[in-house]
Amino acid sequence: xxxxxxxxxxxxxxxxxxxxxxxxxxxxxxxxxxxxxxxxxxxxxxxxxxxxxxxxxxxxxxxxxxxxxxxxxxxxxxxxxxxxxxxxxxxxxxxxxxxxxxxxxxxxxxxxxxxxxxxxxxxxxx
Numbered sequence: 001x002x003x004x005x006x007x008x009x010x011x012x013x014x015x016x017x018x019x020x021x022x023x024x025x026x027x028x029x030x031x032x033x034x035x036x037x038x039x040x041x042x043x044x045x046x047x048x049x050x051x052x053x054x055x056x057x058x059x060x061x062x063x064x065x066x067x068x069x070x071x072x073x074x075x076x077x078x079x080x081x082x083x084x085x086x087x088x089x090x091x092x093x094x095x096x097x098x099x100x101x102x103x104x105x106x107x108x109x110x111x112x113x114x115x116x117x118x119x120x121x122x123x124x125x126x
Contacts, residue, residue, distance in 0.1 A: 017121055040068055042094040045108055047071040050094070053107045070100055 017033075024031040054067050071094065075087040094101040113120055 020119070020121070040101055042105055042106075042108070044092055045094075046092045047094075048092075050108060053110070057107065057110075067100070067104070070095075070098075 012040060021031050050071060051064075051068050055064055074090045074095070076090055077087045078085045094104050
């Protein structure tokens, strides 16, 4: 599930999850809740691993190439006071604020959904 961004979305999503738990308890269904904060999740994922996971989904080759081009080739430098570092090629992470970033997050955690038989909710807030 992907909801709009911002504080309102977080409150809305929290209410949705709480209602889901209450409904399960009312039906006498055992409920376990695990909340994982993937803080900076896409900043830390190696780009080659994301690319491998996209290839494994068997999407059209043009999509695979487009994602690879989107991920690769970004440079970064840091400024401290007036000193500017050398440029470094990024090998992990996805540009923040991009729509593709949300889809790549799903591709990255999709293994979880495949291996668990349960009601799983995903919320992305970039």
